[in-house]
Amino acid sequence: MDKRTPRESDNREASSRKKSWAPPTVLPEPDKKDGWRYRWIRTSTLNSSDNTNVSSKFRQGWEPVKAEEHPEITVLRDRNSDFKENIEVGGLLLCKAPDEMMTERDAYYRQTAQNQMVSVENNFMRGNDPRMPLSKPEITTRVTFGKGRG
Numbered sequence: 001m002d003k004r005t006p007r008e009s010d011n012r013e014a015s016s017r018k019k020s021w022a023p024p025t026v027l028p029e030p031d032k033k034d035g036w037r038y039r040w041i042r043t044s045t046l047n048s049s050d051n052t053n054v055s056s057k058f059r060q061g062w063e064p065v066k067a068e069e070h071p072e073i074t075v076l077r078d079r080n081s082d083f084k085e086n087i088e089v090g091g092l093l094l095c096k097a098p099d100e101m102m103t104e105r106d107a108y109y110r111q112t113a114q115n116q117m118v119s120v121e122n123n124f125m126r127g128n129d130p131r132m133p134l135s136k137p138e139i140t141t142r143v144t145f146g147k148g149r150g
Contacts, residue, residue: 027089028073030065036096038065043083044091054093060105062095070094 030038041057042050064086067073075089087094 040092061097065094
């Protein structure tokens with residue numbers, strides 16, 4: 001009879017490499033819940049409250065996440081925080097908003113950007129002259145990385 005290795009020892013976990021250590025992220029990632037989007041909102045900069053930013057984000061539909069909603073996030077609370085029952089790290093407050101509302105918001109800003117591009121193209125084509133016609137520009141975006149100054 002042939003000696004076979006047990007099936008349990010022939011799995012992916014048994015053959016995987018040892019995981020290397022990596023430093024923790026500065027901001028903890030909340031467990032995603034269906035129907036919600038999460039975002040860190042600035043509440044202060046250089047120990048100075050940024051109430052304008054916070055109230056602007058609240059008017060957009062973001063609401064602070066209660067610490068009890070995400071027990072997996074354990075952080076020391078900021079001493080001078082205005083949001084005692086919420087999750088705040090270094091002047092950033094974890095907030096959530098309904099996914100449906102944020103999808104509508106994304107569509108609004110996408111449409112606004114589209115309208116701006118149409119306006120730029122129309123403004124450019126306004127200078128068209130039959131003696132030297134302009135062709136509609138091909139709008140492309142490109143990301144490049146420089147070498148810096150050395």
